[in-house]
Amino acid sequence: MSRGRNGPRQPGGGRQQSGPRHWDRSRSQHFNRHPEVRRQRGSKTARPRHASFEEVRAPQDDRAKGLPVGVRTVTVTSDENNMRVDRFFEAHFPGLSFSHIQRIIRKGEVRVNGKRTQPKPREDAPQAQKDRAFLKLITLYEDNDILVLNKPIGLAVQGGSGTRRHIDGMLEALREPHPDAQRPRLIHRLDKDTAGCLLVAKTRFAASALAKAFRSRSARKIYWALVVGVPKPRQGRISTFLARQELEEDSFVRIAKHGEKDVVHAVTYYAVVETAAQTLSWVSLKPVTGRTHQLRVHMNHMGHPIVGDRKYFHKQNWELPGGMQDKLHLLARRIVVPHPRGGMIDVSAPLPPHMAQSWNLLGFDAKRYDPIEEAPEED
Numbered sequence: 320m321s322r323g324r325n326g327p328r329q330p331g332g333g334r335q336q337s338g339p340r341h342w343d344r345s346r347s348q349h350f351n352r353h354p355e356v357r358r359q360r361g362s363k364t365a366r367p368r369h370a371s372f373e374e375v376r377a378p379q380d381d382r383a384k385g386l387p388v389g390v391r392t393v394t395v396t397s398d399e400n401n402m403r404v405d406r407f408f409e410a411h412f413p414g415l416s417f418s419h420i421q422r423i424i425r426k427g428e429v430r431v432n433g434k435r436t437q438p439k440p441r442e443d444a445p446q447a448q449k450d451r452a453f454l455k456l457i458t459l460y461e462d463n464d465i466l467v468l469n470k471p472i473g474l475a476v477q478g479g480s481g482t483r484r485h486i487d488g489m490l491e492a493l494r495e496p497h498p499d500a501q502r503p504r505l506i507h508r509l510d511k512d513t514a515g516c517l518l519v520a521k522t523r524f525a526a527s528a529l530a531k532a533f534r535s536r537s538a539r540k541i542y543w544a545l546v547v548g549v550p551k552p553r554q555g556r557i558s559t560f561l562a563r564q565e566l567e568e569d570s571f572v573r574i575a576k577h578g579e580k581d582v583v584h585a586v587t588y589y590a591v592v593e594t595a596a597q598t599l600s601w602v603s604l605k606p607v608t609g610r611t612h613q614l615r616v617h618m619n620h621m622g623h624p625i626v627g628d629r630k631y632f633h634k635q636n637w638e639l640p641g642g643m644q645d646k647l648h649l650l651a652r653r654i655v656v657p658h659p660r661g662g663m664i665d666v667s668a669p670l671p672p673h674m675a676q677s678w679n680l681l682g683f684d685a686k687r688y689d690p691i692e693e694a695p696e697e698d
Contacts, residue, residue, distance in 0.1 A: 504526050
């Protein structure tokens with residue numbers, strides 16, 4: 320598998336160590352170039368507010384109960400619209416137990432308007448059941464080894480001081496009941512206010528293989544951000560050193576010099592996808608390294624901080640455009656990773672509500688071609 324090198328040399332033969340660098344399109348390689356047959360991404364499970372029909376696949380053992388075997392389509396009446404799915408089943412199939420109804424819904428055997436539905440736990444349900452239902456609701460892809468979640472903004476990935484509710488804590492609810500069951504584990508992390516694709520391994524075998532893919536940089540990630548101004552050049556490479564700094568009760572990451580204590584090297588490719596009156600830009604980002612707050616620090620370093628970034632936004636006298644929410648406009652849009660059992664998985668997350676609102680306000684088309692796919696690979 321060939322990979323692009325580190326880009327053109329600077330005058331005099333040395334390589335650039337910091338700041339943005341333009342990449343050569345003629346030497347770039349397509350991000351999605353792998354010839355392997357990709358595994359299909361599972362559809363996101365959700366319970367729609369308005370249902371027009373139910374597709375019911377009755378189990379074989381329901382023959383004895385006089386229930387239909389196979390697929391049956393049932394039209395929802397106006398009186399039943401917005402009814403909870405389990406209540407709908409109780410009304411139409413009184414011979415089914417509540418646990419049986421929950422099981423067939425959980426297995427994806429019930430579809431509303433062609434999409435899988437997920438039961439909503441009762442208020443008095445155990446917390447594990449609520450966590451399990453929530454994780455299913457935000458699942459973008461799942462098989463026996465891998466889970467890709469669509470992490471919402473504001474939800475922490477791991478616990479910390481004062482953080483009780485987080486993804487890592489919820490994963491225990493997905494452990495199977497048998498004694499040898501393995502607990503799903505996180506493969507990478509996202510900031511609390513970053514939404515999008517979060518990769519989880521369901522087995523130790525998958526965790527080992529996926530961790531190796533990240534270490535070897537075989538896994539690739541794409542982020543979308545809304546930034547202030549228009550970066551120049553419109554495509555480039557940012558290479559800096561970063562260091563963590565403690566300030567009273569807060570900590571942040573800053574640009575550092577090579578040779579400073581505890582510094583790490585960070586590399587990001589960026590590409591401007593679309594602009595709005597030279598005031599705001601939709602930027603696609605491809606991190607080569609995975610440092611804490613890397614993308615947020617790099618964009619601020621260029622003078623184009625991410626909208627809603629309260630930690631690294633340092634533009635003076637800048638006002639949020641009307642109609643936009645003051646939330647971090649950063650999405651882990653896409654992840655492409657070798658599957659532990661062969662092939663590749665390629666999963667994309669939709670824009671979170673606050674970013675979708677901004678995209679609509681600015682007239683951006685989320686289906687527009689993403690030029691970051693032309694960014695070269697690095698070892």
